[in-house]
Amino acid sequence: MSESMPKTKKPEAGVNPVYNAMLKLAEKHGVSVCENEIEQFGPNGVYTHYCKSGIELHLIIIDSNLEIEKKIFVLGHELGHYALHQKRMDEIHNKNKLLGLTNHYDNEPKMEKDANEFAERLISFVTRHLTRKLPNAA
Numbered sequence: 229m230s231e232s233m234p235k236t237k238k239p240e241a242g243v244n245p246v247y248n249a250m251l252k253l254a255e256k257h258g259v260s261v262c263e264n265e266i267e268q269f270g271p272n273g274v275y276t277h278y279c280k281s282g283i284e285l286h287l288i289i290i291d292s293n294l295e296i297e298k299k300i301f302v303l304g305h306e307l308g309h310y311a312l313h314q315k316r317m318d319e320i321h322n323k324n325k326l327l328g329l330t331n332h333y334d335n336e337p338k339m340e341k342d343a344n345e346f347a348e349r350l351i352s353f354v355t356r357h358l359t360r361k362l363p364n365a366a
């Protein structure tokens with residue numbers, strides 16, 4: 229990371245219950261989520277998988293300037309890539325010798341569509357789960 233790189237920060241906790249629940253879900257799966265002013269690079273969000281010398285890292289970066297609803301969708305979308313496309317994305321990155329911090333999947337509209345569907349389902353699941361009364365929940 230260069231000196232001029234905008235500051236990366238942890239997503240603010242307590243802003244939105246759906247966003248918080250999804251952040252916890254990501255954490256549970258070993259996916260680190262951070263926010264950064266990435267709009268200058270193009271995408272609203274990025275998912276990257278780094279695996280080398282026994283170190284495995286899953287990282288999602290979300291544009292910190294987005295509205296909360298949009299952040300939620302972007303997080304769901306990137307989690308979709310994590311859940312559905314990890315292998316395929318690794319192949320693309322290896323082939324193009326990319327670090328993974330860029331979205332070069334414009335030629336993979338099916339992947340983008342699937343990630344959007346995953347996001348919609350995940351968000352509706354989390355929303356339902358949060359609003360349902362769970363009398364026996366600890």
Ligand SMILES: [Zn+2]
Pocket residue numbers: 305309333339340343
């Ligand atoms: Zn995508």
